[in-house]
Amino acid sequence: MATRARRAAGMLVLAAALPLTGCDDDGAIKDGGGKESAAAAVEAARSYQQAMLDRDWRAACEDRTERLRRSWGADTVAECVEITDTPRLHDRPDARVSTGEAVEVDAFGPHPAGIGLRVTVEADTTARGMTLHTALRLVPGERGAWLVDQAVNLDGAGSPGPDAVRAALRRK
Numbered sequence: 001m002a003t004r005a006r007r008a009a010g011m012l013v014l015a016a017a018l019p020l021t022g023c024d025d026d027g028a029i030k031d032g033g034g035k036e037s038a039a040a041a042v043e044a045a046r047s048y049q050q051a052m053l054d055r056d057w058r059a060a061c062e063d064r065t066e067r068l069r070r071s072w073g074a075d076t077v078a079e080c081v082e083i084t085d086t087p088r089l090h091d092r093p094d095a096r097v098s099t100g101e102a103v104e105v106d107a108f109g110p111h112p113a114g115i116g117l118r119v120t121v122e123a124d125t126t127a128r129g130m131t132l133h134t135a136l137r138l139v140p141g142e143r144g145a146w147l148v149d150q151a152v153n154l155d156g157a158g159s160p161g162p163d164a165v166r167a168a169l170r171r172k
Contacts, residue, residue: 037115037140037146038102038115039102040144040146041102041114041115041117041138041146042099042102042117043146044063044138044145044146044147044148045099045117045119045136045138045146045148046097046099046119047059047063048060048063048064048136048148049097049119049121049134050097051063053095053097053121055085057080057081057084057085058077058081060084061074061077061080061081061084062077063147063148064080064147064148064149065139065141065147065148065149067110067111067149068147068148068149068150068151095121095122095123095130096121096122096123097119097120097121098119098120098122099117099118099119099120100117100118100119100120100159100160100161100162100165101117101118101161101162102115102116102117103115103116103117103162103165103166104116105137105165105166105169105170106170108169108170111137111139111149111150111169112139112149113139114137114138114139114140114149115137115138115139115146116135116136116137116138116162116165116166116169117135117136117138117165118133118134118135118136118154118159118160118161118162118164118165119133119134119135119136120132120133120134120159121134132153133153133154133159133160134151134152134153134154135150135151135152135153135154135160135164135165135168135169136148136150136151137149137150137151137169150169150172152168152169152171152172153168154168
């Protein structure tokens, strides 16, 4: 039970923090089927982040790989929903989701190669604004769906670029 509580606390921190185009030869998705895959991955990332903002835990948990759910102590989608369904201190109904450039990312540790991108959550409130950046690794799942396999908070101000996304997904 204590392990589940610690993992739930970790999920709370993640839930609070979570809130394309081609370019030159830096690993960015350029053309052909790669752009279609990248566009599908970007849409999956936006859908995942929006589900998190909307507190649609079932959709968010279904958008995660089994490996990611298990790393958070959830063997099933139902357990993932139970762990994730924790109250957040500052829900922001005015939050908006945006994404950065999709880039190819190599396999790292238990994570397979896939597409990495920055997802940004911005909220303008009367008190003060909030901007949170997260690097997501998306990998192909069953039936061609893209699933979130890794989520890492990005540090710093501004809008972190593809190199920051790659670096973050290689260090955790």
